[in-house]
Amino acid sequence: MNSRKLGLTDLYLTEVGFGAWAIGGGDWSFGWGPQNDEEAVAAMRRAFELGVNWIDTAAIYGLGHSEELVAKAFEGHRDEIIIATKCSQVWDDKGLISSRLTADSVRRECEASLKRLNTDYIDLYQIHWPTDDEHIEEGWKTIARLIEDGKVRCGGVSNFNIFQLARAQKVHPIASLQPPYSMLRRKVEDAEFVYCRQNDIGIIAYSPMQSGLLTGKFDMKRVARNDWRRKSNEFKEPNLHINQEFAGRLWNIALKYDKTPAQLAIAWTLRLDFVTAAIVGARRPSQIEETVGGAGWRIDKSDLRLIDELLEERNKKIKVAGGYIP
Numbered sequence: 001m002n003s004r005k006l007g008l009t010d011l012y013l014t015e016v017g018f019g020a021w022a023i024g025g026g027d028w029s030f031g032w033g034p035q036n037d038e039e040a041v042a043a044m045r046r047a048f049e050l051g052v053n054w055i056d057t058a059a060i061y062g063l064g065h066s067e068e069l070v071a072k073a074f075e076g077h078r079d080e081i082i083i084a085t086k087c088s089q090v091w092d093d094k095g096l097i098s099s100r101l102t103a104d105s106v107r108r109e110c111e112a113s114l115k116r117l118n119t120d121y122i123d124l125y126q127i128h129w130p131t132d133d134e135h136i137e138e139g140w141k142t143i144a145r146l147i148e149d150g151k152v153r154c155g156g157v158s159n160f161n162i163f164q165l166a167r168a169q170k171v172h173p174i175a176s177l178q179p180p181y182s183m184l185r186r187k188v189e190d191a192e193f194v195y196c197r198q199n200d201i202g203i204i205a206y207s208p209m210q211s212g213l214l215t216g217k218f219d220m221k222r223v224a225r226n227d228w229r230r231k232s233n234e235f236k237e238p239n240l241h242i243n244q245e246f247a248g249r250l251w252n253i254a255l256k257y258d259k260t261p262a263q264l265a266i267a268w269t270l271r272l273d274f275v276t277a278a279i280v281g282a283r284r285p286s287q288i289e290e291t292v293g294g295a296g297w298r299i300d301k302s303d304l305r306l307i308d309e310l311l312e313e314r315n316k317k318i319k320v321a322g323g324y325i326p
């Protein structure tokens with residue numbers, strides 16, 4: 001699979017990375033419903049066999065469970081896989097989540113992640129959310145110290161706007177921004193992408209298939225009661241139908257290339273050379289077997305225009321999204 005250099009770092013990421021949020025399971029505020037651990041491990045190993053060289057997880061995914069599964073999947077192969085994880089979202093005994101970026105909290109989180117991941121270094125350590133605004137500089141400085149200590153190779157941020165990026169960049173160079181980016185979520189194109197290009201910050205796009213909506217196969221009947229998607233505006237009526245109609249119309253374009261809408265949606269995020277990679281979530285091997293086909297090909301300009309036209313139609317109908325995606 002093609003790789004792209006991550007910003008100023010010496011890391012080369014394959015165009016598709018494995019997103020390990022959903023495999024964290026269902027038993028927390030932003031879970032995806034029941035998830036079989038064996039299938040989750042098999043999905044990550046299959047991704048690796050298919051050439052995917054990196055995994056994106058977070059301490060908060062499954063309240064530590066996703067990181068434990070990553071460790072299980074790559075036991076004995078640690079140095080062959082690039083592991084990206086995240087801090088800032090902490091939870092208490094009752095599973096209540098809050099944001100914390102104080103130095104002691106970030107250090108504590110890093111030690112806990114290293115333990116769960118069964119490793120002595122993290123390749124890319126990211127601030128998950130900038131919501132503890134007061135402590136952004138302190139948290140980021142702590143990640144810079146963790147790099148000096150050899151516990152972390154590179155530091156990145158996620159969900160930062162341009163002002164927050166500028167604040168962090170003053171303290172220590174940012175390796176990567178992890179923003180939401182899909183056909184349905186293009187807000188970062190205006191300012192954050194420009195800033196990243198100017199400062200050689202890598203971009204790793206999350207939810208490229210809008211958490212399953214853009215696969216052209218999404219069916220709400222399969223979604224568990226405790227799946228976070230039930231709380232998201234994109235997945236609620238009338239938006240759900242509008243989005244599904246849009247995804248259904250992608251089939252015609254995808255089939256021209258012998259591809260599926262899921263693969264088209266991923267290739268669409270990768271059409272920009274300065275987007276380093278797409279983080280693609282999967283819950284079982286068959287899903288990643290399909291979605292690795294999002295890498296390594298280009299959508300013609302005429303079809304990109306057609307997608308824009310379809311999006312314009314969709315955007316006129318949609319109700320403004322107010323859903324929260326962690």
Ligand SMILES: NC(=O)c1ccc[n+]([C@@H]2O[C@H](COP(=O)([O-])OP(=O)(O)OC[C@H]3O[C@@H](n4cnc5c(N)ncnc54)[C@H](OP(=O)(O)O)[C@@H]3O)[C@@H](O)[C@H]2O)c1
Nearest residue numbers: 019020021022206207208209210211212279280281287326
């Ligand atoms: N930094 C952040 O705040 C943040 C936020 C969101 C995501 N992320 C990262 O980005 C990764 C990817 O995002 P995401 O998981 O939200 O969205 P995504 O990659 O757009 O969609 C993944 C979901 O789509 C469905 N799917 C995957 N392959 C499929 C296939 N071949 N056919 C049909 N359905 C398929 C699966 O859900 P079902 O089978 O259940 O439908 C899967 O969990 C996450 O795992 C996480 O690492 C980060």
